[in-house]
Amino acid sequence: MRVGIDCRLPYYQIGGISQYTLFLIQALAQLDGDSEYRIYHSRKDSQDYTPADDRFWRRSLWTPCHHRLERWSLALELLPERLDVFHSPDFIPPAGGASRRIITVHDLNFHYFPEFLTAESRRYYNDQIAxxxxxxxxISADSEHTRQDLIRLLAIPPAKVQTIHLSVNPVYQAPAIAADVAATLARLGLAPGFILFVGTMEPRKNIPTLLQAYALARADHGVRVPLVLVGRRGWLYEEIFATIEALKLREHVVHLDQFDNQSLAHLYHSAGLLALPSHYEGFGLPPLEAMNCGCPVVTSDRGSLPEIVGPAGPLLSPDDVDLWAETLARILADGAERERLIAAGRQQAARFSWTRAAEETRRLYQGL
Structure with missing residues (x-):
């Protein structure tokens, strides 16, 4: 079987989908088998993401990602390749160019929150995804929640969609080196035990509710540790910083914009807990990263978060400020409860691996 995998996106942006693509390719290379894999890079990309394995071949494409004519241009480029399967990890397949086409759908943010997209992005997602x-x-879906969304909202036959859970960057699975963790904290002026949030500064992450709960936890429950927000500024982030000012939290909230994986792992290892009150997540990597690092997790009960966290952490309504404040304070103060959540989190995190994701993806290829 000759399988093509679209690996153009890492040239344009290194985000969650790019990391998914790269780690999946690496995991596929660890499996036995005689299938041939062709890894399609952007022609502009000098990086080589192709494993050093005789079954894997690098190919280059002219067609840019997210171009309005992408599906047709890509099909023409792929036609001479005589592919049995072409896998599009970034949603959009070519209009042809392979005997069978597989796509991965990571979430349906565009459906739930169209107001947070530009008009151009709305047209792209509505037209192209449909x-x-x-x-x-x-179709592979990152979570069962996303799979059910596809079936319910886009009328996809259930047999066509398979749930294949992701895993995390291996840096989050490595043991912490105490001296390195201490150096990161010293550089940032932090002490262990802070409340951590990880994610883009945008409305669906529901950060104002977290800020209100944090302010209440300080006022009514004696919480004194800082709140550390890690993530770039996204759409409509201004309300977040306005809320910090309105609640007089400027001295107690730390915002870290761009952050490398190793330093973020150090924060997970030293945080008192991770708090993620999102209105919606298609998968939710931060809770899985945190659980791998031994960081207790408190999340909302929406989207795929209950599926990812399972029994390893409190699942709260994203709108209940009082409950969030009480829960944050309780976990920070109760050492035995923290240890229980840490152990449960590590057990839950062990259910997710790139090897398993690669095995299930390969079966999907072979089943067509």
Missing amino acids: WAVQAADA
């Missing part, structure tokens, strides 16, 4: 899910021969 076409893509119908054109694909099979």
